[in-house]
Amino acid sequence: MSTAPQKRKPPWWLFPLIIVFSPAILLLVVGVLALFVLTSICLHILIWTFWCLRGRDILFVYSDSPIWHDYIEQRLLPPIRHRAIVLDWSQRRRWRISLARAAFHHFGGYREFNPLAVVFRPLRRTRKFRFWQPFRDFKHGRPKALRKMEKDLFDLIRVPYDETQPNPPLEPTARFRVK
Numbered sequence: 001m002s003t004a005p006q007k008r009k010p011p012w013w014l015f016p017l018i019i020v021f022s023p024a025i026l027l028l029v030v031g032v033l034a035l036f037v038l039t040s041i042c043l044h045i046l047i048w049t050f051w052c053l054r055g056r057d058i059l060f061v062y063s064d065s066p067i068w069h070d071y072i073e074q075r076l077l078p079p080i081r082h083r084a085i086v087l088d089w090s091q092r093r094r095w096r097i098s099l100a101r102a103a104f105h106h107f108g109g110y111r112e113f114n115p116l117a118v119v120f121r122p123l124r125r126t127r128k129f130r131f132w133q134p135f136r137d138f139k140h141g142r143p144k145a146l147r148k149m150e151k152d153l154f155d156l157i158r159v160p161y162d163e164t165q166p167n168p169p170l171e172p173t174a175r176f177r178v179k
Contacts, residue, residue: 043106046099048122055083058157059103062115063089068135072115076150079159080117089114117153129153 051057058080062072077086085100095101107118112132119127134146154161 039106043099043103044120044126047103047120050099051085052120052122056085057120058084059087059100059107059118059120060084060116061087061089061104061108061113062131065114067139068115068131071135071138076117076153079154080157083157084117119153119156127156 060077060080062068077084087095087100087104103118104113104116107126107128108114108116112130115131115135117129117131119129121127129149129152131146131149134149137143138146151161
C-alpha cells in the first residue's frame with residue numbers, strides 16, 4: 001500500500017466553466033486595475049495641490065518601537081520635520097479620515113510599511129523609503145543599509161546629510177523597559 005496522496009483529477013466541467021467566465025474575470029481584473037490607477041492619480045493631484053504647494057512634500061510614518069523611535073526622533077525627523085506630514089503608527093486608532101491616512105494606506109502597502117517615508121514631487125513619480133529592513137540590519141550591528149537609505153532620502157529632498165553624526169544607542173528608553 002502506498003501512503004502518498006493520490007492526485008485527484010479536476011471535474012470535467014471545471015475547464016468549460018473557466019472558459020465561460022474568463023471574460024467576466026478579465027473585466028473584473030481590468031476594472032480593479034483602472035480603479036487603482038484612478039485612485040492613485042486623484043491622490044497625487046490632491047497631495048500636490050494641498051501639501052506640495054504649501055511646502056509639505058514628505059509623508060513620514062513611524063511608531064514607538066524601541067528599535068527605531070529614538071533614532072528617528074534624533075536623526076531623521078529634525079532635518080525634515082518642517083516639510084513632513086508625520087503619522088505615528090502607534091496612535092493609528094486615533095487617526096481620523098484624512099488625506100494623510102489615505103496616502104499612507106495607498107502608498108504604504110501591506111509590507112514593511114513602518115517606518116516609511118514617502119516623497120511626493122509634482123509631476124514625477126512618488127518615491128518610497130521603507131526603513132523596516134535597514135533598521136532590522138542596524139539592530140544586528142549592520143548600519144550600512146540604514147545609512148545608505150538615509151543618504152538617499154536626504155539627497156532626494158536636497159537636505160544636507162551628516163555622516164559623522166554618531167548613532168543613538170539602541171537600548172530601550174525608560175518608557176519601553178519591562179519591569
